[in-house]
Amino acid sequence: MLMMRMRAFKPMRVFTALTFGGVAVIVLKLLVLQFVRDHRSKDAIHYTRPGRQGNTTSEEDMSRRVTLMSQACATRWSYNLGSQLYSVSIYSDENQNLMYCPVPKAGCTFWGRIFSFLTRPDDMSQMKIHSPFEIDRMKIHFGPLQPVGQPDWNLAKNEIKEHTVKFFFARDPYSRLWSVYLDKYYLPDFWHRKELSNHICLLNISFQKFMAFAITSHDGHVLPVAVVCNPCEFRPQYIGKMETFFRDSKFILDKGRMGSLLDNYSFKNYTETELKSIISNYFWYYNMRQLSQCFTEKDLCRRMWRVFQINGHIRSTLEFPENLPIYNEETFLGHVLQTVRSQGISRAEAATQRRKYLANAYKTVSRAVIKAIQERFKPDFDIFGYDTRPPK
Incomplete structure (x- = not known):
């Protein structure tokens, strides 16, 4: 009887051992797979790609970025x-609560409006401007309402107080370069520079050609964020990211005791402000730079619609409106705003469409060219935790 029990037990013991061994193998495979995923790119651990934003930014979020x-x-x-910063100016408010290093194509128009509003109170009163977002973007970058700031980091750092909060915004290099191409070369902002061609009409500049130019240019729009606002020298307490722009901006303004500036500001406000500003700007470029020799106003509107x-x-x-009575700033803006209000797109849908x-x-x-971009923007990938792989 005992022998029979032992014989019955032996297969069971073998089965149990095999089962345990099989589970162990599966677990081991899963661990290896996870290791490979985590180390496929050293930056993948800190992977950040544009997408939906959460509700709030926490101290922990900012702490992780600054620690990295x-x-x-x-x-x-x-x-x-x-020890140098490429940035052409450093902005701070009158009480030195906030100090900001602007980065082209990383929220600098938004923050330019904020600091213009804070540093030019007399101009705001005289022009009856009651909100930063009433300020025209052209006047922020080229006109009389540019924020008051120090033109040099060596001068700016002498103004730092114990309570000064230093910050700037970073952006995924792939997203930032795409944005530069759309705003400056697909739309006619930089056509007059003749960087990519001797002709004023850059109607057919491809993204590939622009990217080949971007890997060698010293223009601030295509330099790494870490070169424009050297974080190892600037030492910000907070690093905002374009991928979480609104909640990061609110967090930083709250830290500077200026959160009330966004009390009545929403994503809808931002969208309509941007659309009005962009349409106004490009019609100005069209008229002032004599771009009628390149294309018609309707062609300009078609490009803006695409962007x-x-x-x-x-x-x-939604198809481009081919039959507007006239293609001028007022008519096109009216149609765009009507479209946005009546056939709106959710933030989740918008993010998917952008990606x-x-x-x-x-x-x-x-x-x-991708490899050259990865090498040129290596400090941004590393310092700010962006994925080195191009978006898919």
């Missing part, structure tokens, strides 16, 4: 970046 920056500066980038779709303001399924266009754009760029 500090580690990168301590181990890799302090020597390489030196509004790419940026997620207008659904990609699709972004991914498709990078499919047109050669591997050699």
Whole structure:
């Protein structure tokens, strides 16, 4: 009887051992798979790609970003970046509560409005401007309402007080370069510079050609954020990100005791302000730079409509209005606002639409140029935790 029990037990013991061994193998495989995923790119651990924003930014969010920056500066980038900031100006409010280093194509128009409103109270009163978002973007960048700031970091750092909160905004390099292309080269902002061609009409500049230019240019729009606002020298307490722009901006303004500036400001306000500003700007460019020799006002409107779709303001399924009575600033703006209000797109849908266009754009760029971009923007990928791989 005992022998029979032992014989019955032996297969059971073997089965149990095999079962345990099988589970162990599966667990081991899962651990290896997870390890590979986590280490496929050293930056993937800190993966950030444009998408939906949460409700609030926490101290922990900011602390993680600053810790990552500090580690990168301590181990890799302090020597390489030196002690200079490429930024042409440093902004601060009158009481030195906030000090901001502007980065082109990383929220600088928004923050330019904020600091213009804070540093030019007499102008605001005289012009009856009651909100930063009533300020025209052209006057922020080129006109009489540019924020008061120090033109040099060495001068600005002498004004830092114990309570001064220093900050800037970073952005995914792939998203930022795509935005520069759309705003400056697909739309006619930089056509007069003749950087990519000797002709004033840059109607057919491809994204691939722009990217090949961007890897060698010293223009601030296509330099890494870490070069424009060297974080190893500037040492910000907070790093905002364009991927979480609104909640990060609210967090920083609250820290500077200025959160009330956004009390009546919403995503809808932002969208309509941007649309009005963009349409006004490009009609100004069209008239002042004699772009009628390049294309018609209708062609300009068609390009703006396309960019509004790419940026997620207008659904990609909506056709360009081919039969407006006239294609001027007033008529086109009216139609765009009516479209946005009556056939609105949710923030989630807008984010999905933007990602699709972004991914498709990078499919047109050669591997050699992608590799060069990864090398040029290595400090941004490393210091701010962005994924080195192009969007898919």
